[in-house]
Amino acid sequence: MGRLDSYLPYLLNRAGNRIATAFGEEVRPLGATLQMWRVLAALRERDGRRMGDLSATTSIEVSTLTRLVDTMETKGLVARRRAADDARAIVLQVTPAGRRLTQRIVPIAERYEQVALAGFSPAEAERLKAALRRLYSNMDKLQGD
Template identity: 80%
Template sequence: MGPLDGYLPYLLNRAGARIAAAFSEEVRPLGATLQIWRVLAALHERDGRRMGDLRETTSIEVSTLTRLVDGMEKKGLVARRRDAADARAVTLHATPAGRRMTRIILPIAARYEKVALKGFSEAEATVLKTALRRLFDNMDGLRKS
C-alpha cells in the first residue's frame, strides 16, 4: 500500500470519480448529465426548491447552477415560478418531461448504489453514509480557520 492508498481525499476522489464517470456515460444518451440528475433528484425529493436550497443540496456552485438550470429550462425539464409566499423569490419545479426523465434515471441510480455497496451489510452502508455526511460537514472547519 503506497502513501496515496492511505490518503483520504485521494480515496474519496478516486471512488467518486469512478462512479461519476460511469454514471455520466450511462445517462448521456438520455440527454442528462450528472449535474442535471442532481437537480432532478433534488426536485424529486422536494419540488419547488429555491436556488439557494438547490445549491446547498446539489453542491453545485451558484453560477454553474444558474447556467445549468437555464439549459434545463430550455430542454423543458424544469420551470421557474414566482413563490406565492414571496414574490421576489423564484422556485424551481420539474416539468412533466423532467419527471419522466427522473423516473427513467431513478432505477439507474439505484443500481449504481447497489453495485457500489456490494459486500457491505446494511449497517456498514449506514455507517459509511453517516461518516461521509459528517466528513462533508467537517469541511466547514476550513472556512473558519
C-alpha cells in the same frame, strides 16, 4: 502522509470520480448529465426549491447552477416560478418531461448504489453514509481559515 492509497482525499476522489464518470456516460444518451440528475433528484425529493437551497443540496455553485437550470429549462425539464410566499423569490419546479426523465434515471441510480455497496451489510452501508455526511460537514471548519 505515507502512501497515496492511504490518503483519504485521494481515496474519496478516486471512488467518487469512478462512480460519477460511469454514471455520466450512462445517462448521457438520455439527454442528461450528472449535474442535471442531482437537480432532478433534489426536486424529486422536494419540488419547488429555491436556487440557494438547490445549490446547497446539490453542492453545485450558484453561478454554475444558474447556467445548468437555463439549459434544463431550454430542454423543458424544469420551470422557474415565483414563490407563493415571496413574489421576489424564484423557485424551480420539475415539468412533466423532467419527471419522465427522472423516472428513467432512478433505476440507474439505484443500480449504481447497489453495485457500489456490494458486500456491505445494511448497517455498514448506513455507517459509511453517516461517516461521509460527517466528513462533509467537518470541512465547514476550513471555511473560516
